[in-house]
Amino acid sequence: MGADFAVIAPPYYCPLSEGTLFKHYSIVAEKPIFLLYFTTSPLCANPLSPSLIKRLADEYSNIAGVKETIDSVNHVRDVILSVKGDRKDFKVFTGLDHHFFNTLALGGDGSIMACANFAPEVHLALWKAFQRKRFKDSLREARKLAKLSRVYDMASSFGSAIKIAMALRGFSIKPVLRPPHIMDGNEVREEIRKLLKEVLD
Incomplete structure (x- = not known):
């Protein structure tokens, strides 16, 4: 292919x-x-x-x-x-x-990395700052990624966490997973929304 x-x-x-x-x-x-x-x-x-x-x-x-x-x-x-x-x-x-x-x-x-699916700008900013030897800026973005990676612990599965985060950030994504995995509901969605707001706003 x-x-x-x-x-x-x-x-x-x-x-x-x-x-x-x-x-x-x-x-x-x-x-x-x-x-x-x-x-x-x-x-x-x-x-x-x-x-x-x-x-x-x-x-x-x-x-x-x-x-x-x-x-x-x-x-x-x-x-x-x-x-x-x-x-x-x-x-x-x-x-x-x-x-x-x-x-x-x-x-x-x-x-x-999976978080790059919903926050690619953070990963790209870290990469660019590191390549330009702006290590303070790079570290700032690394700390954002450390916080964002908590998303994996908020949902019942890796796939659910990433798809919810992508949907919340406006990406066109179908909110479905192959069984036996399931998409988490509003409670998890709200937790992830708060995390994204804390780190990315």
Whole structure:
């Protein structure tokens, strides 16, 4: 369909050895991909260690980067230091809004974050300020993102939180989720509305 890359999570449910994970990604890496390390879900049974990410990056040029959806600065740091030294083109993105600034500060490349669906101007302002070395401005936006990321805890699911926030900000979005997920009602909507007003007004 013309996509530049696919983002590929490790297999879930059954724990696998690093050797098995390496073989899995070796097959998938025939196409251009990004690795997805996603530890914010209890379904993630197979962690991608910095050493495994480096081994894959060294072996397969089609593996263009990693999305680090992990609440660990140490892991992000170790991936950046171990992989980007040999693969300057390898991209390290964060998947967590509140880690955007420190990922850039450590030498990472950017982000793929859900709050950017309803507050892209904050993410863009942080990025631009950081690139221009206006670190005070960048930190100000990072603090906004830290507050905005509380939206994930306000709803029954990630999808409900993002869709409600998008609707409240005027984006054209259908207020439906695939079962078994459900859209939350007015009480959650009001909580999210207050958060958006506090941070973005």
